[in-house]
Amino acid sequence: MEFEKQKNRLIDELRRHGASERVLDAMHRVPRQLFIPEREQNNAYADNPLPIGWGQTISAPHMVAIMCDLLDIQEGMKILEIGAGSGYHAAVMAELAGSGHVYAVELIEGLALFARDNLKKAGISNVTVLVEDGSLGLPGFAPYDRISVACAAPDIPDTLTEQLKPGGKLVIPVGKHIQELYLVTKINGLKKEAKGGVVFVPLVGKKGFPY
Ligand code: SAH
Numbered sequence: 001m002e003f004e005k006q007k008n009r010l011i012d013e014l015r016r017h018g019a020s021e022r023v024l025d026a027m028h029r030v031p032r033q034l035f036i037p038e039r040e041q042n043n044a045y046a047d048n049p050l051p052i053g054w055g056q057t058i059s060a061p062h063m064v065a066i067m068c069d070l071l072d073i074q075e076g077m078k079i080l081e082i083g084a085g086s087g088y089h090a091a092v093m094a095e096l097a098g099s100g101h102v103y104a105v106e107l108i109e110g111l112a113l114f115a116r117d118n119l120k121k122a123g124i125s126n127v128t129v130l131v132e133d134g135s136l137g138l139p140g141f142a143p144y145d146r147i148s149v150a151c152a153a154p155d156i157p158d159t160l161t162e163q164l165k166p167g168g169k170l171v172i173p174v175g176k177h178i179q180e181l182y183l184v185t186k187i188n189g190l191k192k193e194a195k196g197g198v199v200f201v202p203l204v205g206k207k208g209f210p211y
Pocket of ligand 1: 056057058059082083084085086087088089090105106107108111132133134135150151201202203204205208
């Protein structure tokens with residue numbers, strides 16, 4: 001019950017920061033503590049990133065909310081996530097997509113196993129976690145309605161924009177030391193909007209930063 005109280009407090013805080021009720025509902029349905037390593041359990045509902053091993057982090061809840069709201073995820077959509085990490089962000093998008101599906105790509109095999117395990121514990125069945133270099137997207141299941149990138153890229157990879165459906169949307173942090181979150185909409189070419197400064201771990205790989 002302690003978690004429930006902490007979760008409600010966090011949801012109220014995110015609401016004050018302008019998160020939509022739809023996204024807040026989805027976040028309310030996903031138990032974040034199931035995606036957090038044992039030693040960080042006390043911080044499961046703090047609004048900051050937390051270490052998940054392998055030098056990686058689960059994003060802060062407000063960042064998950066902002067990215068989900070920018071993507072405007074609707075029922076039935078097919079979504080690609082680059083950087084599954086703990087699986088939490090994928091779980092929230094899967095709740096928003098309902099009968100849709102999330103393909104979450106992760107470069108580190110140990111984290112992919114962690115994410116799969118967490119999603120199973122949370123009872124979320126419409127996410128598939130795959131071990132791949134997501135800088136190349138995931139051509140096998142393309143095109144996607146939405147693409148969410150949870151690591152910072154050197155620029156917006158054309159491999160990803162090519163895998164978007166017409167009218168599709170992509171959110172991606174871009175930059176090395178100074179990073180900016182971009183919303184890209186595939187309409188009359190590519191419409192790119194800067195949405196503010198952010199801090200993410202790097203996207204490494206063929207279309208990312210070198211390993
Ligand atoms: N969305 C995650 C947070 C991910 S942190 C969550 O909710 O917990 C970013 C992740 O991107 C890390 O796990 C990192 O290993 C992964 N990553 C970095 N480069 C990648 C690539 N080219 N393909 C797939 N995953 C990558």
